[in-house]
Amino acid sequence: MTTGYRPEIIQRAFVDFVGSRLHPFWSLTTPKLRLIARQTINEELVALKFEANQAFKRLAFTIDDSWHGGQHIHLTVPIEGINHQRSYSLVGMFPQPADLHDAIFDNNAKNAVNDSASNNLCATVTIAIKPQGLVSDYLTQQAPLGTVFDSSLPSGDFTLADTSAKLTKQKSELSRSKQSPLLFIAGGSGITPMLGLITQALAQSRTVTLLYYHRTSLAKSPFQAYWQHLATAYPYFAYYMVNTADPNNYSSQLAGSRHLDVDTLSLLPLSLAESTIFACGSSSLLAGLYRALETLSLPSDNHTLAPKRSLRDNVIVERFGTALPDSDMSLGTNEETADIAVQTVYLRGRQQQFSSGTTLLLGAEQAGIRLSYGCRQGICQLCRCQKISGVVKNIQxxxxxxxxVESIQTCINIPMTDVILDV
Structure with missing residues (x-):
């Protein structure tokens, strides 16, 4: 009897098809998440809690693995018959940290599914969203509780494990300690990937400092209660909140400035030379960070011919989102690296135009114009089109x-001048 390939008598795709007709949450192969709770964190962020199906749990973990703070998932969100895919940072995942859940979600809140699944913390996934744009507004305000969404598995390298390996490789000559202090610098919704990272770092007894720039009042929010809870529970955690919209609310411990600068970093109670710095925020925040670190760069060793070492080597920047990368940010006042100016984008084939100060894809969507896209991360190439004229910058x-004329991807390019696209 011959051996070799043997087709399945009943294929899993067929079982999934039948199962989805019986219950949309069932699947052998497709990770799915069911929305079971919402909670407003502050004026900029809303936390969403999902129940994970068996396929998600089985595919996301092995016996020895667990989730990594700083990763994200891709959600497929159907709106008016059209599937939209967006990436969102993970705040927590099973096994969910109880402290995080209790601090962010009100157990008595009305915006939660009242069944056993909503109380089963061993099968939940939590993300935080800034309500902006079509999909985020739908998830935070319109999607009925109990709605099921297809999901990717957690991905991304903005994690303690991966970044530690990278820094060790980059600076092996420094014999860097794996337990170096951690400095987290975030602005606005850039705090979302930091939440899981900080939780895991504290669980590992790491020394953690958070510097968070925001424009909303956190006095009565679950967010502020969470940071205070961590500061009380972990003596090696310190946090500094800087409200950039309220001059009376700047931290006196940080020179009373609403901008990230040399004085601010110098006043932080940690050694920057020994610290790993995680940063996520706007282009202006990251530009200020790099300018400050260039000023504070360490002198070279007089006994060697090695060049002066820059503290920028200690920085890990989250590439998820539309923040500019570190290249050229140290130039400071360079017009191409300051806050991105709004440019006009012309769509030659459609006889339309729109203004954009972010990526071409997001700018079009904010103007109500649909462009082709897939992963939104510069991977799948589905958003690629011809640029006829103008200058764009790749954010990765x-x-x-x-x-x-040049072939570009709209999801990872921002306009630096007026641009004409053959779309």
């Missing part, structure tokens, strides 16, 4: 395009 590499 920092590379500027030419002025002429």
């Amino acid at each position: 590499t920092g590379k500027l395009s030419s002025h002429g």
